Amino acid sequence: METSHTKEDAIVESLRGSGFRVTRGRVALLHLLKKARKPLSIQDIVRTSRGKTMDQATIYRTLSDLANAGIVHRMDLNTGTAHFEYTPDRPHHHHLVCTDCGVIEDIEDCAIEKLEKNVARNSKQFTNIYSHNLEFFGHCKKCPAA
Ligand SMILES: [Zn+2]
Ligand SMILES: [Zn+2]
Ligand SMILES: [Zn+2]
Structure with missing residues (x-):
């Protein structure tokens, strides 16, 4: 599929640009966040991606690494857990x-x-x-x- 190929390229590029190794798990996680086009809670992310490529602890650690690198944005929406949003293709908001x-x-x-x-x-x-x-x-x- 042409379009999903292009989408993955952008994700691979942002990973490489920040010095990350491109792993299936990281790409899958970023894909999920990019597709959502809104902040997702850690629970949302775990529920949707658990068992596929990463366990819960790995998801937490990966999100934290990606947030520190600025590929995803971490925010507190007063729900008790962090929310994450994919931001490389979005204007600041x-x-x-x-x-x-x-x-x-x-x-x-x-x-x-x-x-x-x-x-x-x-x-x-x-x-x-x-x-x-x-x-x-x-x-x-x-x-x-x-
Ligand atoms: Zn947003
Ligand atoms: Zn309402
Ligand atoms: Zn601002």
């Missing part, structure tokens, strides 16, 4: 999360980048800031506030 049903909306507009530069400039101990997290929480239209 933030999220709006419904705390009732868990629906997630992307917010493409980031007003933080200017602040980030100021923070770096004014910091006494840091010269470099490479990332920030900001998520918004509320009730979606289907879950009106009680």
